[in-house]
Amino acid sequence: xxxxxxxxxLLLLLTGCTNLDNEQSGVITGGVVGGVLGNTIGDGTTxxxxxxxxxxxxxxVGGRIGSSIDKTDRRQxxxxxxxxxxxxxxxxxxxxxxxxxxxxxxxxxxKAVNRTTQPCREFTTEAMIGGTTEKIYGTACRMDDGSWKxxx
Numbered sequence: 574x575x576x577x578x579x580x581x582x583l584l585l586l587l588t589g590c591t592n593l594d595n596e597q598s599g600v601i602t603g604g605v606v607g608g609v610l611g612n613t614i615g616d617g618t619t620x621x622x623x624x625x626x627x628x629x630x631x632x633x634v635g636g637r638i639g640s641s642i643d644k645t646d647r648r649q650x651x652x653x654x655x656x657x658x659x660x661x662x663x664x665x666x667x668x669x670x671x672x673x674x675x676x677x678x679x680x681x682x683x684k685a686v687n688r689t690t691q692p693c694r695e696f697t698t699e700a701m702i703g704g705t706t707e708k709i710y711g712t713a714c715r716m717d718d719g720s721w722k723x724x725x
Contacts, residue, residue, distance in 0.1 A: 597676055607631015607652040645669070653712055654694050654721045684714055691715055693724070 611627020653663040680695040693714040712725040
């Protein structure tokens with residue numbers, strides 16, 4: 574769950590809507606998600622401890638994932654969503670980080686937004702980062718400027 578939220582948030586950087594770098598975004602998102610999860614695990618006197626531990630672990634994991642997703646990877650995701658047929662996968666290995674990704678569009682549809690339609694795609698991403706493989710599910714829509722924005 575944490576990894577899914579982190580990767581989806583980091584892939585939001587496809588739109589270039591933030592001045593934070595990927596690692597900073599990952600640390601922040603991971604900390605928030607970890608804190609929320611830690612808070613739900615603890616009860617009474619342990620709630621504060623589990624919340625802090627959740628923040629620390631989430632921040633660490635988020636920063637690690639964030640630092641591994643760079644411009645090359647975002648560009649590859651965007652190309653995959655734009656050019657790859659539904660059901661087909663596109664794989665790549667980032668030469669700088671060594672991370673490996675496989676993105677597969679699983680459904681294509683249009684969504685009505687402000688009297689226009691946007692093409693949207695559901696997709697799965699398998700990311701192997703630091704020897705650990707995670708599978709993430711998401712949905713992205715193409716914006717008017719041609720960029721893809723994660724909506725779920």
